[in-house]
Amino acid sequence: MTTNLIQAHGLTKRYGDFVAVAGIDFHVAKGESFGLLGPNGAGKSSTMRIIAATSQRTGGDIKILDKDPNLHGPQIRAHLGVVPQQDNLDTELTVEQNLFVYGRYFGLSSSFIKNKIEELLDFAQLVEKRDVKVDALSGGMKRRLTIARALISEPDILMLDEPTTGLDPQARHILWDRLFRLKEQGVTLVITTHYMDEAEQLCDRLVVMDKGKIMAEDSPAGLIKTYSTKEVLEVRFGSERNAEMSEKLKQHCERIEVLPDRILMYADDAEKVLEEIIKQGIHPITSLVRRSSLEDVFLRLTGRSLIE
Amino acid sequence: MSITTEPKVVKPYGALYVAEYRIRNMMRFKALIVMVSIGNPFLYLLSIGVGVGALIDSNNLIDGVPYLTFLAPALLANAAIAGGMDETVFPTLHGFKWGKIFFGINSTPITGSQIAIGVFLAAMARVVFLVTIYWIVLYLFGALETSYSWLAIPTAIFAGACFAAMMLALAAKMENDNLFFTFISRFVIMPLFLFSGTFFPLSAMPIYLQWIGWISPLWHATELGRFLTYGREISNQMLFLHVAFLSVILIVGLFFAVRYYTRRLAK
Structure with missing residues (x-):
């Protein structure tokens, strides 16, 4: 047996004329935390359903635990x-x-x-809620219960589809x-998300998906290094002046992105860029210096932002 | 997590696990189920059997027996059908649409066919329970004339099974639950109940309405029930036809139930 728990080549899923997954290649190694990052409709959930051996691929090949899911669904x-997107x-x-x-x-x-339940209630911090109907749980608790439920059989691979979508920040942090x-215990995780902070926190390696295709693949840090600069300067001039100002700003940074509400200036030292433009007499309404994130990678790769 | 202490093999009893879950779920309403199972036949028998019966029996007997005796097998089969429907329609709609729990079950080694069969088996457990109680009530009302009238229990269960199988398939196929309720219950279930020789012999109806009885599992099961509870005269060919019709419905229903469950889960 190879060390890859999942191995896909040219994986394709069509629904009639619509191509949800357009021939993608990827693999997931044992103990790895693998992420699929992309906006809604990128083909992440379709890919997950194929890996989960519930939806059949329409083209290409995939082996999960060395088995073909079209033939050995229950065994896989x-x-x-x-952990599905919707509890x-x-x-x-x-x-x-x-x-x-x-x-x-x-x-x-x-x-x-019964033994396992004790362990999982403890893990999911739901010991006191054991006799409570699920109806009465908060969104975060339901999510933790869904994760605990997925762990009941001590799976080799834990699959999480948008694990924290719809949760408040505190519940998200508990879940993370x-x-x-x-992850520390060595459970292999496959995660889809459209939150870049989630992907950065949880994934060792990830693929960026858009329109059913894989745009890039690397570690979060690696992707940022390849597709973005160390830092970003975000400036605002008011929506009418942004386009006009970008012409003047171009020369001060490596790359520039003009969004409807702000301008992103990519540079390794964004603080210095800000000083420079102020010296030129350019005064933005607001300015913000931050580290590059996967959001910037996505913008670079697709020309669109993740959350639309 | 800790070291696995259980081997991961796919066991063949998946449908039983699903049935176990469904029965566990029904148990939440056990008091209600017992009450309805006993109360329903009492109400029906008192109002229609005894009440309407007194009116009819004073004029003439139907089929040579008191009205209560004539009606009893139909009520028995109808109760089985209602129970079979309840425990297939709602769980299917809940499983696919309202709570999506079938998708959760299908993430385990359990297959779509096993879910369909499991829901069916649990529905049958409920039907067996309520038909048995119903039969006892009929017995107490003196509505059963033969010494082997208990054989009407399996034939009523048979009718319940037919309806359960058909509803399982239909509820899985029809993704619009509003359409399901308005159409199926008003234009299919209700006419079948009224025109299946339930309250009067099918032969008493105009010929252009009799076909409804012929395609209705309720009528076939009721005829078998009448044969068994008061010895209504039915030819061997007709007896065979009744059993054959119910068998075909059951097999076809289950075939499509399994098919639609599997397809809808794989979407």
């Missing part, structure tokens, strides 16, 4: 933990019942599941902490 799914917990059952029932689907014995612990 026995080794996966899936599909049974809201009428309690926290504990949800975990128990799900464990049964994997054919696990009651005694094994939990996922980071799993």
Whole structure:
């Protein structure tokens, strides 16, 4: 067996005339945390559903744990933990019942599941909520329960589709902490996200997807290094003057992006750029110096921003 | 996580796990289910069986037996059908649409066919329970004349199974739940209930309405029930036809249920 748990070549998914995944190549190694970053409709979820062995590919090849998901769906799914984009917990059952029932689907014995539930309630910080109906849980708790549920069978690969979308900042941080612990324990993670901060925190390596294709692949730091500068200066002149000002600003930085509400000036030392333009008598309404992020990488690769 | 202590093999009893979950879910309403299972036959038998029966019996007997006796097998089969529908339509709509839990189940080794069969089996457990109670109530009301009238229990369950299978397929196929309720319940279920020889013999209806009975599992099951509970005279050929019709409906229903479940999950 190779050390790659997932290996895809020319993977394609069509729905009628629409191409959701347009022939992509990628692999995921054991113990790795692999991310699919891209805007809504980039083909991330379709790719995830193929890896989860629930949706069949229409072209190309993919091996998951050395098996073809079109032929061995149930055998592959026995080794996966899936956290879908939309929680599909049974809201009428309690926290504990949800975990128990799900464990049964994997054919696990009651005694094994019962022990496992204690461990998972602790991990998901839901010990006090064990007898509470899922209906009554907050969004963050539901998400943690969904993750705990996916771990009931001790999967080889944990798949998370937009794990923190729709959560408030505090709930997101709790969740990231939990996922980071799993990563430390050596669980292989496959994550889709359209949040660059999430991708930067959780992924060892990621692919940037757009319109069903992979635009780039590297570690978060590697992508930033290749496709962006160290820092960015964001300046605003008011939406009417941005385009006009960009002509004057061009010469002061390596690359410039004009967005409807602001201008992004890429340079390794953004502070210095700001000093320079002020010396030239250019005074933006607001200015901000920040580090480059995956958002900038995405902008560079596609000419569009991630969250539209 | 800790070291795996259980081997990861795909077990063949997936449908049973799903049925286990469904029954666990029903158990939340166990008091209600028991109450309805006992209360329903009482109300029906008192109002229509005894009440309407008194009116009819004072004029003439239907099929040579008291009205209550004539009506009993139809009510039994109808109860099975209603129970079978309840436990297939709502779980299917909930599983695919309202709560999407089938997609969660399908992320485990469980397949679409196993989910369909599991929901079906759990529905049948409910049907077996309620038909048995119904039969006991009929017995207490003195509506059963033969010594082997308990054989009407399996035929009523058979009818419930047919409807459960068909509804399983339909509810999985029709993605618009509003359409499902308005169309199916008003234009299919209601006419079948009224025109399946339930309250009066099919032969008493105009010929152009009798076909509804012929395509209705309720009528076929009711005829079998009447044969078994008071010995209505039915030829062997007709008995065979009733059983054959119900069998075909059951098999075709399950075939499409499995197919539509699998397809909808793989979308």
